[in-house]
Amino acid sequence: QVQLVESGGGLVQTGGSLRLSCVASRSIFNINAMGWHRQAPGKQREFVALTTEGGGTNYANSVKGRFTISRDNAKNTVYLQMSSLKPEDTGVYYCYAVNQGIGSWGQGTQVTVSS
Numbered sequence: 790q791v792q793l794v795e796s797g798g799g800l801v802q803t804g805g806s807l808r809l810s811c812v813a814s815r816s817i818f819n820i821n822a823m824g825w826h827r828q829a830p831g832k833q834r835e836f837v838a839l840t841t842e843g844g845g846t847n848y849a850n851s852v853k854g855r856f857t858i859s860r861d862n863a864k865n866t867v868y869l870q871m872s873s874l875k876p877e878d879t880g881v882y883y884c885y886a887v888n889q890g891i892g893s894w895g896q897g898t899q900v901t902v903s904s
Contacts, residue, residue: 791815791893793884798898801874805902809869811884811895818842818862820888825858825869827900829880837882838869852878874902 792814801807809825817823824839824847838848838858846858857870867884879902884895 790891791817791820791886791888793886793893793895795882795884795895795898798882798900800901800903802903803875805874806870806872807874807900809871809882809884809898809900811867811869813865813867813886815865816862817860817865817867817886820886822888823860823867823884823886825867825882825884827878827880827882828897829877832880834883840867871900874900876902876904878902 794812797807797809822839822841825837826834827837828834836849837852838856840846840858840860855873860867881897881899883897886893
């Protein structure tokens with residue numbers, strides 16, 4: 790199992806940008822998939838984006854064209870660049886990793902977008 794630590798959250802105005810980072814406790818080059826979910830107050834956790842071992846990416850429709858996920862294997866880090874932020878993007882963002890059927894989650898980082 791891999792430990793994950795997120796950072797980069799904060800308070801930003803509508804239309805602003807943030808970059809989230811997720812640092813893993815070990816090499817990520819062969820981790821099957823890593824990505825981000827988020828949870829808004831009073832709502833269920835939802836998928837945001839993922840990146841696969843082979844470099845593929847996938848995004849929730851609500852963030853396509855605004856968010857970009859990337860991974861730096863040399864730094865054991867996955868990033869989520871968020872632009873054109875909206876109040877509905879507010880929530881706790883969780884990093885996750887799935888490898889051979891075993892999942893790991895970080896503790897989350899708060900993102901608040903003010904209107």
